[in-house]
Amino acid sequence: MSKGTASFGKRRNKTHTLCVRCGRLSFHLQKSRCASCGFPSSRFRKYNWSVKAIRIKTTGTGRMRYLRHVAVRFKFNFREGTKAGPRKKRASSSSQASALWVGYEY
Template identity: 60%
Template sequence: MFLIHKKKMKLVDGGRIRWTTSTAWSKQTYYTPDGPQGTESFGKRRNKSHTLCVRDVAVAASTSRRAVAPPVLTRKRTYNWSVKTIRRKTTGTGRMRFLRNVPRRFKTSFREGTEAKPRNKAAASSA
């Protein structure tokens, strides 16, 4: 929701138009002398050519040049006021190529370089 100032047209004595404003939380369309300023105009917001980089606050990243990126930092910036953003980007939302194998390796104390013993007698006799 957005805090908007609703402007209402009010006829004053003599037929003159007077605009009165009232503040309300709403997403409804309201009309000004410049035209509608509500829901219809929400889709026409293409005025930003640069935004802040996800990783580095000091670098303004161009929205049209995604490939040109600053050196990757070790951690992404997170803020506790954006709980949903943290939930979307936290560990476990990606591939986890390394971490998804750690619990299994932990069960065997991170053992490496050994070969499994055969489980049944037929495989043991042929080996």
């Protein structure tokens, strides 16, 4: 049998389905392994011979729902459950700035 037109007619079974971890159509049903992320392995599938693939999938290319706020929390030493203290009222700088411009005429 050839690999051409006649063989394409027999291709009616799905080998891959959606992966629950990465969401791609790469989970092989008989192998029970994702070709994209390597699920069910605990580590993500990643090879250095494809630097572009690593760059596309790396942290920061998605929403970062949790990690986005970690830098701000780190700045204040991950404090929680505290209340913001009263802020001192400062002299308004806008009134001083407007007083400087009163004397000028163009």
